[in-house]
Amino acid sequence: MGSESTLSTVNEGLRQTPLMPAVERFKYSNRVLLRSILGRADGGIGLAGEKLLVGGWVKSGDEKKKPENSVTLPPAPPVVKDVTCSEILISRLPILRSIMKILTGVGCTALSPGKLDGPAKPVPTVAYLRINDGSCVFNLQIIVDSYILPLSQILPAGTSVLVEGMLERTKVAGKHAVELKVEKVLHVGSVDANKYPLSKRTLSMAFLRAYPHLCPRRTPVASVARIRNSLSHSAHQFFLSNGFINVHMPIITTTNSRAHGKVLGIASTSNKAYDNLRNVQEAKSLEVIRTAIKEKNERIEELKRSNSNKESLLIALQDLQKANELALLLEHQQPSTSRKTKEDFSENFFAEETYLSSYAQLHLECYACSLSCVYSFGPTFQAEDALSSKSLAESWKIEVELAFAELEDAMNCAEDFLMYLCHSILEHCPHDLQFIYKRIDSKCVERIKSMGSSPFARITYTEAVEILKKETVKKFEDKIEWGMNLSREHESFLADAVYQRPVIIYDYPKDSKPFYLRIRDDAKTISAFDIIAPKAGRLVQGGQKEERLEKITESVRKLGLGEEDYDWYLDLRRHGTVKHSGFSAGFEEIVMFVTGLDDIRDTIPFPRTRGSTDT
The missing domain is CATH 1.10.287 (Helix Hairpins)
Known part of the structure; x- marks a missing residue:
């Protein structure tokens, strides 16, 4: 009862999908999307009686004997064998049948009762299939008569079908409000049931990860994909509605500051x-x-x-x-x-050492110093040896840069951005969140609402260290001292246990962050910040960039990076310099926060990790 009450509260908290006035047909195939049927507030009952064309993949199916009172096509006429006069007499006179049995040792069965017809007609059956086309979390039940086609062709899980039929209200009360009575089967994509790897009804995410080309057919993976799509759309919507310009950044670069971990080099050979x-x-x-x-x-x-x-x-x-x-x-x-x-x-193809970009911040500054407010959304690459469940070689980043902005401006922008994503996902993915709540993480909706409803906690790095050093109950694996990088364990403790909400930590030690961040007046700290969220950990990293030419030049020399390699970057300080700030948000980490997934590989369609590039 407690679980049902909690789920009811979750459903009330999620925005109800408005009643759609008409069915939604896909523009390029005239197929009706299942979300326009099952995503309605009435579950599709208002569309009962309409003739629809739908397609999808079979999630599960059952074959049952057809009810006797149901209407079927007229049976084919019986086939009668040719018989002789003697066979007719024997069949009519029982005494002759007895004599024939004594003489031949066998009975006369040529015209025994019930034997005048040909082979027995098969018993009519009906297939009840649950199909899904990927447009929503719900499955549509379709009913197919055995007279339309052999049901063995469409019963195996994974089979694709395109069918036409009449939408009807379900006669038996259950989780299906409507079902489709199929009149025509226009396409069947058959499946070898003995070889199809996803035939079992319950499969772990780890098992599905081994089949990235097929796993989107399973509801957990499909729900994560739809949530990821919605978050991506909302991210663009936030920045475009706030005056930012989307700029595409290079994937191939010669810049390697080693500020964002190990890089992936490009070994392109020629001649x-x-x-x-x-x-x-x-x-x-x-x-x-x-x-x-x-x-x-x-x-x-x-x-x-x-x-x-x-x-x-x-x-x-x-x-x-x-x-x-x-x-x-x-x-x-x-x-x-x-x-x-x-x-x-x-x-080399590029005539110099090149890498796959691990961040776009430096290049993004070029356009911020001309277009004022810009953002980029694209792939980044790292060659980290961290646990594959927490780190990806290929991941997506949302990177932002604001001209005429200081540290607090970037922190405010990042906070507003995350809160906007929370409101948006609650509004646009209520059904997928209900599924995630029931199957993956029962605290996902509560966590999203919490982030979207209250300001984030803000503490300096020094204050964070003091809190961690005072903790006596929790024993940390890594002892914390001022100047050390905060570990995942430290960050999680602050967000999950101490504040129980997102935390912005700022003003880090000078040597713990990238060289291009602005050195503060105390000469010991820099204008950097991280946003740590419950469950997912670090979602955002950012800070105010160093606009003073002498300071940034000194940092480049100190790290031995080579002024000639960063001459273009130093030019931004020589010609029309301006204070500017920005941040980088890990898109997969945001998906982890929303869904409650424990393994980052499950947040991206085709995960790339050390030693693994399946598909």
């Missing part, structure tokens, strides 16, 4: 560089052949000592000769295999 790579591969082959030659020589010596099989010895000598010839050929083709080939970036 001579390709030849060098091929030579290295040939050198490895040569080593394999030399090892084989050594083994063949040992085998030949053994055969000579035994002096027992001259034929085997002859074959081994011929084999050795071929191996020596192949080794000699490779030696001529690769004269420099004895020394390690050093990569020459002048022969």
Whole structure:
């Protein structure tokens, strides 16, 4: 009862979907989207009696005997065999049947009662299928008669169907308010039930992760995808409605400040560089052949000592000769295999060392210093060795930069942005959130509402350290001292246990954050901030950029980054400098916060982690 009461409260808190006046047909196929039927406030009852074309994938199905009082097509006429006059007499006179049985040892069955017809007609059955087209969390029940097609073709889970029929109110009370009585089956995408990996009704997220090309057909993955889509749309909507300009940032870069972890280098080879790579591969082959030659020589010596099989010895000598010839050929083709080939970036495709971008902040500043307020939403890459459940090699970031803005302005913008996402997801994904509440995290709606309804807590890094050092009940794995980076454990304790809401931590030690952030007047801290949220941890990192040329130049020199590599970045300080601030929000971390998922790999369609690039 308690669980039902809680769920009822959740449903009341979520915005009810308004009654749709008419059915929604997909513009490019005339197919009716299931969300326009089942997402209505009446569950689709108002559309009963309409003829609809729907498609989807079978989630589950049952075959049952057709009720006797249901209307069926007229049966085919019976097939009667040709009979002789004697067979008719025997069938009419019982005494003749007895005599025939004594004489032949078998009875006369040619015209026994009930045997005049041909093969027995199969019992008519009906398939009750639950299908889903991905437009909503709900499944539509469709009813297919066995006279339309063999039901074995459409019963297996995963089968795709396109059907036309009449929408009717469900006769039996249950979770389905309406069902579709199928009149035509226009398409069937069959499934080999013995090989389809998602046939079981209950599968873990870890199991589904092994089939990224099929797993969106399962409701948990589909719900996360729809929530991710809604969050993406709302992110763009927030910035565009507040005067920001969307700018696409480069994925390939030569900038490597090592400020955002390890980077993924690009090993694009061409011309001579390709030849060098091929030579290295040939050198490895040569080593394999030399090892084989050594083994063949040992085998030949053994055969000579035994002096027992001259034929085997002859074959081994011929084999050795071929191996020596192949080794000699490779030696001529690769004269420099004895020394390690050093990569020459002048022969690289880009003629210099390049990386996949791990952040867009520096490049985004260029456009902020011209267009004032800009944002970017795109993929970033890191080569971290962290746990695959917490870190991705390829992830998506929302990066923001505001000109004429200081630290507090960026903090306010980031807070408003996260609160906006919370209000938006409650409004646009009520049914998916209900499913997440029941199947993944019963605290998801409460957590989203909390973030969207009250201001975030704000503390300095120094205050955070003092709180953690005073804690006596909780024992941390990493002892905290001023100047150290806060661990995930420290951040989670502050957000989950101390404040029980999002926390903004700002004014970090100078050496704990990237070089391009503004040094404060105390010369010990910088204008940086993080937003830590319950369940998901760090959602946002940001700060005010260093606009003073002498300060930023000193930081570049101190880190040994090379002024010539950052000359374009320093130019922003030489020509029309301005105070500017910004932040970066991890999109997968936001999805984790909303859904309550524990593994970050489940928040993205095709996760890339160390040693794993499935599909």
